[in-house]
Amino acid sequence: MRLTSWNINSVRLRAPLLAEIAEYTKSDIICLQETKTPDEFFPHDEIEAMGFKHRAFTGMKSYNGVAILSKYPLEDVRIEHRCENADCRHIAARVIKDGKEVFDLHNLYIPAGGYEPDPVANDKFKHKLDFVDELTEWFPANHKKSEKMVVVGDLNIAPRENDVWDHKKMLKVVSHTPVEVEKFTAFQNAMDWVDSAREFYPDDQKLYTWWSYRAKDWAAADKGRRLDHIWVTQPLKKHLKGHSVLKDARGWDRPSDHAPLTTEFDL
């Protein structure tokens, strides 16, 4: 089974690229963030044609929006809200293969947090920190570490030194500040989540999933950040078979600023 996560930055605009990515990554399941599309305009026909007969999604006009596209049945779809806010940033479903649940899948889009890394001066940064805090409490309150679970998404935090192009320069930049990393780590530890990327690309290697649109030559500058993640609970760790970032997709025509990432399971 191959599972991909991609911040698509408009599912309507980039449905053709999605088809290429689905084929290229041979994905059975694709989780999207920033679909930016109200549910009534979700591009079902194009996605059905890609072979994803099972879809769970929640969207709104212009902002946010998450979707799970699957070749396997999805059950018990849950649309969750954090921070007493109606934003479409968390959707979950049970993935069913051969009549049995293989895992409970959670697709997240954590707030980006604005520019100023100060929760007093910047409400967006406060929202981001509060959102992560809520997740840290919510998962253990609603699930057990012994469950087979997967969390994917644009978590908008690059936690490790080699998850950014320059650790020292990035310490004051939202996405890599110490307070974000501290809360991110607490969230990860709360369920003993396994970071599937770092199972295959150790901490001493640079690994990114996002490159700014504003860079003149994003590939040459390579000032990336690893903002997107695929985590699994401990019972799934032995089923991890590989991980890759489709960096090439960042260089395709009219790209998202995020590259897709794929984890392969022997499930």
Next chain:
DNA sequence: ATGGTGGTCCTACCA
């Protein structure tokens, strides 16, 4: 130090 780009939807707002 600043501004650099892109999506949505028409005016800013978000990333």
